[in-house]
Ligand SMILES: *[C@@H]1O[C@H](CO)[C@@H](O)[C@H](O)[C@H]1NC(C)=O
Ligand SMILES: *[C@@H]1O[C@H](CO)[C@@H](O)[C@H](O)[C@H]1NC(C)=O
């Protein structure tokens with residue numbers, strides 16, 4: 001009996017030895033040291049989208065415990081004409097380059113990211129922070145679309161380049177990864193509600209879900225919506241046992257670039273335009289890399305119907321423009337009606353800005369009913385060679401897609417939307433939410449470890465059992481208790 005107990009003890013210690021993880025120990029040491037010796041931690045998040053890789057820099061107090069971090073955005077500095085001193089994305093020869101367009105070799109990837117590293121280094125100098133930032137890269141729809149093998153190749157090249165950087169902490173390969181469309185929506189929701197201070201660094205007990213804002217994002221390749229809804233498909237657990245029910249959805253192909261491509265490629269292209277007057281131009285289709293002949297001006301009604309058919313709305317169409325009419329009954333999208341406030345990002349912001357500039361209007365918030373009428377007027381102006389060169393073609397299509405997607409797709413005819421690109425210095429994109437989540441996970445994984453009760457977790461509502469328990473297969477504290485139990489028994493036996 002005694003020998004058995006010794007055997008068990010021996011096994012346990014061997015297991016402990018085997019389990020010792022050098023990487024883990026190193027990372028833990030680094031994080032502990034930082035929390036003890038350094039006031040400010042810097043975080044870089046590279047957002048690899050379908051048309052560009054954006055650079056985001058945040059700072060926070062270095063922490064030892066798992067809490068929602070107090071992240072502060074460090075925006076791109078401006079000169080005296082209020083122009084950005086550096087670009088906020090990776091620009092090569094005046095053009096934004098998406099990660100999927102970079103040659104698949106290490107030299108090309110190194111050159112590509114050196115552009116971002118230089119900008120970060122300049123920003124550190126500007127803000128006078130001489131500390132090593134943590135480096136994350138999150139990729140979205142652009143990378144989700146490429147074949148799995150190519151995706152892995154790209155991610156591994158990024159990791160190889162990042163590992164060789166002395167001026168950044170890149171501690172784990174999982175810091176470079178592709179996020180899902182639903183995560184993109186959820187992280188944007190977290191970002192915006194954090195920027196609006198509905199979700200805070202502390203005191204989540206006073207969190208009020210009814211005050212949270214809904215988000216709609218029309219990106220380059222896909223469009224996302226995320227909002228509080230009892231028909232949830234995601235559950236977010238915030239610290240202090242605050243569980244939130246969120247509906248988050250994404251549709252590939254509903255991003256602005258892809259909509260323009262769909263219109264240019266479909267046989268309905270012609271129906272987007274009147275063929276009456278003399279304008280003829282060529283529009284470059286980025287998707288097929290082909291030029292498409294465009295004749296005549298926009299026909300608002302026909303073009304709206306073409307957009308409806310992209311949304312698979314076939315049993316409802318416009319015969320003439322009627323500001324009270326909408327086709328949202330036929331839409332398969334989850335409607336956003338009844339939300340307290342709706343924030344629109346990316347293309348929604350650009351469309352609003354272009355329209356308001358034309359109208360000489362100020363402000364961020366617009367009623368969709370009015371917006372659509374103004375877009376109709378904007379788009380009925382003849383396309384001239386000059387306006388064509390100023391990209392009025394794509395501007396107009398972007399506005400029409402925003403109004404059609406929001407009114408006919410999401411049922412927002414009688415609602416208003418606030419379209420912004422920044423709030424409280426934070427960029428209105430998913431990067432902030434993603435970092436909040438990652439930093440909290442990092443603290444739980446390395447610093448708080450087994451007693452971490454404040455982890456932010458995201459759960460698919462479909463993974464919840466009837467009794468409300470999550471199907472979490474792995475439970476650290478159970479394993480530790482089990483090991484303790486064996487140790488106690490073994491001791492008794494000796
Ligand atoms: C060691 O720890 C690192 C970081 O936590 C982790 O990614 C890796 O999978 C671990 N390795 C083993 C063998 O457990
Ligand atoms: C890597 O890509 C660059 C283009 O950035 C190209 O000039 C070079 O020949 C490529 N190198 C290899 C080894 O394929």
Ligand SMILES: *[C@@H]1O[C@H](CO)[C@@H](O)[C@H](O)[C@H]1NC(C)=O
Nearest residue numbers: 233248249250251332333334
């Ligand atoms: C997301 O929206 C699409 C329609 O674009 C729908 O078919 C799908 O079921 C939705 N997903 C969820 C999880 O609701």
Ligand SMILES: *[C@@H]1O[C@H](CO)[C@@H](O)[C@H](O)[C@H]1NC(C)=O
Nearest residue numbers: 326327328329411412413414
């Ligand atoms: C949209 O149109 C439907 C009829 O198809 C109507 O019942 C509904 O009230 C309209 N929605 C709004 C917000 O006006």
Ligand SMILES: *[C@@H]1O[C@H](CO)[C@@H](O)[C@H](O)[C@H]1NC(C)=O
Nearest residue numbers: 470472473474475476477478
């Ligand atoms: C592990 O089990 C403990 C006690 O049953 C529970 O409080 C904790 O939430 C569980 N952790 C996870 C990650 O499921």
Ligand SMILES: *[C@@H]1O[C@H](CO)[C@@H](O)[C@H](O)[C@H]1NC(C)=O
Nearest residue numbers: 475476477478479480481482
């Ligand atoms: C582990 O043991 C502690 C203290 O005995 C107890 O509070 C906790 O619930 C246990 N966890 C599990 C998962 O049984």
